[in-house]
Amino acid sequence: MQIADGIWSVDGLRASNVYLVRGADGVVVIDSCVRGSQGAILGALRDAGYQPDGVQAIVITHAHVDHIGSLRELHRATGAPIYAPAGEIPAIEGHAPLPHPRGLIGQVFRGVNSLLRPDPVVVQHALRPGPSLTALPGWYVVPTPGHTQDHTSLYNPQRQLLIAGDALANLGGLRLAPRPFTSNIGRARASTAMLAGLPLRNVLCGHGAPVMGDVTVPRHLQTLGRPQRYRSNASHALSWR
Ligand SMILES: [Zn+2]
Numbered sequence: 692m693q694i695a696d697g698i699w700s701v702d703g704l705r706a707s708n709v710y711l712v713r714g715a716d717g718v719v720v721i722d723s724c725v726r727g728s729q730g731a732i733l734g735a736l737r738d739a740g741y742q743p744d745g746v747q748a749i750v751i752t753h754a755h756v757d758h759i760g761s762l763r764e765l766h767r768a769t770g771a772p773i774y775a776p777a778g779e780i781p782a783i784e785g786h787a788p789l790p791h792p793r794g795l796i797g798q799v800f801r802g803v804n805s806l807l808r809p810d811p812v813v814v815q816h817a818l819r820p821g822p823s824l825t826a827l828p829g830w831y832v833v834p835t836p837g838h839t840q841d842h843t844s845l846y847n848p849q850r851q852l853l854i855a856g857d858a859l860a861n862l863g864g865l866r867l868a869p870r871p872f873t874s875n876i877g878r879a880r881a882s883t884a885m886l887a888g889l890p891l892r893n894v895l896c897g898h899g900a901p902v903m904g905d906v907t908v909p910r911h912l913q914t915l916g917r918p919q920r921y922r923s924n925a926s927h928a929l930s931w932r
Contacts, residue, residue, distance in 0.1 A: 693739075694901050695852070695893070701735040704728055706757040707897045710854055711739055712845075714826040717747040720771070721845065721854055722897065725760035726809050732761065733768060743769045747826040750818070751775040752856025753839040754782040754789055755872070756807040758897065763812035772815035774824065776834070778841025785811025790839035796871045818843050835886065837879025838868050844886075852893040858882055861899025865911055868898070877918070884916030 693699050697713030701724070709732055710721040718741045720732065733743060746769035751759055753776065762783070766773055773783075781787035789808060791800040818824075818832045827845070835844045835858035845854040853859075857868040858879065867879050887909050894902040902908065 694895065695850070695903070698852075698895075699735060699739045700895070700901070701728075701732050703731045703734075706760075708895065708899075709735075710895055711735060711741075712827060712830075712854070714747050715828050717741065717745040717826070719747055719824070719826050720749045720765065720769075722752055722758045722856065723749065723761040723765050725757050725807065728761040729764040729768060732765060746771040748824065749773050750824070750845065751779065751783065751814075752844060752854075752858075752897065753842040754779040755839065755857065756789060756804055756809065758856070759783055760807070760809045763810050766812055773812065774816045774818050775814045776841040776843040777817035779839060779843075780814045780817060783812060783814055790874055792871065792874050800872065833886075835879075835882040837875050837877070837882045838873045840874060842882075846889060846891075848890060850893065851890050852895070853886065853889070853891055854895045855886075855897065857897040858886070859894060859896050859912075859915075861894070861896045861902055865894060865896075865902055865908065865915070867915055880916050880918060882916075883912050887912035887916050 692702050699711040701709040704724045706725040709724050712719045749771050775783055782789045789804040791797045820832050820834055822831050829847055829849055831846045833844045833846045835842050838857045844856050844858050860868045870876055873879050891908050892906050
């Protein structure tokens with residue numbers, strides 16, 4: 692489905708969104724959903740007018756199983772180099788566990804990860820912050836840590852458009868990704884507060900429908916980025932997380 696000029700989302704995926712972005716001399720694929728999604732992604736490329744060898748790069752926002760699941764197959768089908776955040780590369784390449792939260796929820800998440808974990812694949816390039824992707828002129832690589840340790844988003848200032856990965860989710864409105872799937876909620880909020888400072892009215896999340904032409908996005912992100920106030924049962928004192 693075409694979202695905007697030169698930007699498409701892949702239809703028919705079950706777990707998370709994959710975006711195609713027209714680049715300097717072809718197209719760039721952002722994330723790869725779960726295992727078995729390569730057919731839908733290659734079909735969407737065709738519908739957008741690209742052959743597999745027209746893919747210039749595959750960019751990964753973070754190393755969760757619903758974003759790297761079809762990475763190896765997609766890399767094989769297109770021959771395109773993989774770009775990923777430096778801190779997420781060991782997990783993608785199979786040298787480290789996939790990122791997961793701490794505590795009991797983290798243990799459950801780890802179990803799910805090991806069941807769904809895709810085959811490792813070698814990453815060709817670490818993403819560098821700034822306008823570093825030659826395949827995507829006008830786009831900036833923006834670190835948005837928190838959901839995972841080295842989570843990264845892509846931002847186009849001219850279009851006021853953010854491809855957020857799971858730094859944000861559009862689940863009944865724009866919000867942070869659910870806490871059970873987030874490694875460090877405090878850092879995720881700090882990243883959101885940083886994003887609130889950008890001129891931004893279009894947000895494409897890893898989960899949920901596109902947010903387009905919404906001038907209230909920065910204000911909303913400012914609220915989401917605030918540390919949360921809560922009442923401690925033990926002391927009945929208000930404190931900041
Ligand atoms: Zn995630």
